[in-house]
Amino acid sequence: MKKFDLVIKNGTVVTASDMFSADLGVKDGKIAAIAENIEADAEEVFDAAGKLVLPGALDVHTHLAMPFGGTISSDSYLSGTRAAACGGVTTVFDYPVQHTGETIRGVIAEKKAVLEKEACVDFASHCCITDLSDGAIIEEMEEAVKEGITSFKCFLVYKKEGWMVSDGTLAKLMLRAKELGAMINVHAENPDLIDMYTEQFLKEGKTSAWYHYMSRPEFVEAEADKRAVHWSKHLDAPLYLVHMADKEGLEACIQAKEEGAPVFVETCPQYLEFTSDVYKREDGRNFVCSPPIKGQESQDALWKAIKNGSIDTVATDHCPFQSYEKDWGRDDFTKIPNGCSGIENLYPYMLDAANSGKISFSRAVELCSTNPAKIFGCDQKGSIAVGKDADIVIYDKDKDFTISVDTMHSDCDHTIWEGKKLHGYPVRTFLRGNVVYADGEFKGTPGMGQFVKRTPKKLR
Missing domain, CATH: 2.30.40.10 (Urease, subunit C, domain 1)
Known part of the structure; x- marks a missing residue:
């Protein structure tokens, strides 16, 4: 036997x-x-x-133990992956950031050393690339891919923090990734418009959490979504848009897909459950994330795309901060650390949608497990x-x-x-x-x- x-x-x-x-x-x-x-x-x-x-879910978008907003996200690699396991997530992707003078493999190795001691589920990393000044990163990408690091992230926002890449840098990275069979992930928002609105609202004394949303409304995300999609179409290079939240940008992605462009779209449970009205609540600062949760029309468009297959994955952008840290922005939305929890809620939330008949159980598995594994080369998952x-x-x-x-x-x-x-x-x-x-x-x-x-x- x-x-x-x-x-x-x-x-x-x-x-x-x-x-x-x-x-x-x-x-x-x-x-x-x-x-x-x-x-x-x-x-x-x-x-x-x-x-x-x-099959266990893959949360392909988390920020564990991440320095941001003057503090560090509240879940360590241990507690974040523990929560993942308890929500049915068996593989977690983290987003370490490469700063000036740092290498891809050096950044990954530093995080991997901690994960090997603390991780309660299996793990992988995308590497956020912020600096190409010496040209070495473009060359190093080949070695990184050979070592199983096959995705890299670019920010079209966070200019003041030094994380934003130019369109030229984005194009170089997309073309290099295309050569190597890798993927470029993009956080798409327009920083200049955000800065313009933020300055205006602060001058007018409009400082509540609601103005976090108003400084980053739908069209501010959509412009950057459409710009990234434009480069993907014309460079014929793979693009993975993270945390899609707005209708207009989503529509651009859907059109590009229909035209055969290699565009992949991720959204998050918070955008499917809540609308921007949460920012009017007394505890609205707890919901501050970037891009912010959008209006009902955008949410409806996201659910339509979830149902018809136009959205490829659901992940969390898990990046929580403690209540007292969120309280730093009680009277100034610019001081609220950006990020929310979700790693333990991803699979249960999407499976609840299936259990209620909103989608099928197979679609929930496709969004949370099968597609993430396929897109990011996790052949055993x-x-x-x-x-x-x-x-x-x-x-x-x-x-x-x-x-x-x-x-x-x-x-x-x-x-x-x-x-x-x-x-x-x-x-x-x-x-x-x-x-x-x-x-x-x-x-x-x-x-x-x-x-x-x-x-x-x-x-x-």
Whole structure:
């Protein structure tokens, strides 16, 4: 009789294209068998009767232990990946920033050294590139790709912080990435318009969180979205637009896709759940992120694109700050550290949308697992299939759950999702066949996460 480390029986397996009843056999961290009935010797047998068996999610947009806004985001690599595991996220991508004089591999190696000690799930990194002054970075990209670092981020904003790249630098990086089978990710907003509006509002004494949104309205993001898409189309170079929040920019992406341009679009749960009205609330500063949450028309457009396949991925942009730090901007929105929590809420939120009939369960898996793995070259992740890593989430469609900071596993002292009711919730998470979360409790060990070496892709 064949021996497995783990057998998951009687569940309904969900892939990006199908749902079917099957047992899973796991051996040495991999899915070794999928069959209608597995009768085998196993060290552990989990009965998933009445439950869904899903591939673990990939949150391909997080900022853990990130210096920003005069402080550091409140989740360390340990607490952030612990929260991820408890929400069914089994791979986390971080965004370390390369500053003047630093190398891609040096920046990644510094973060990797910490992740290897602290990560509770598997991990990868995009590298934010801010400086090409000596020309070495363009050359180094080839070595970085060989080492499995196949995506790089450019900011079209944060000029004063020294992070913004010019259009010329963006074009150089996009063309180089195209040569190497890599991807350029872009944060698209127009800094000059933001600065203009910010200066105006401060002079007028308009300093509440609402004016964070008003200084970065839909069209300020849309202009930069459209500019990035323009370069992708005319350079025929892959582009991944992060945290898409506005209707006009989204429409430009959809049109480019229809014309055959290699454009990929990510959005975040906060843009799907909330509108800019949150900035009028007493606690509006807690929702301050960039780009800001937009109006109802933009939200409606995002949901339409989620349903029809025009949006490729959902990730979180997880970058929380403590309440007292958000309070720095109680009377001046420019002093509010930008970022919100979400890493533990990503999969449960999208699966709740599926459970309510808003989308299918297969679409939720496609958005949160299969597409992120495919786009970013995580060949062993993203689906329930023989030979893939046994990153598996057991989901109870009948379990009611109310999100509260008291039931989350982050180190942040608040959550923008407080009081959100979900119908259906993950009850167990396996990372390469090992239990890391069960029935509300973290069961993993810091340091058990492994670096994901990614494969370059010629994405079309």
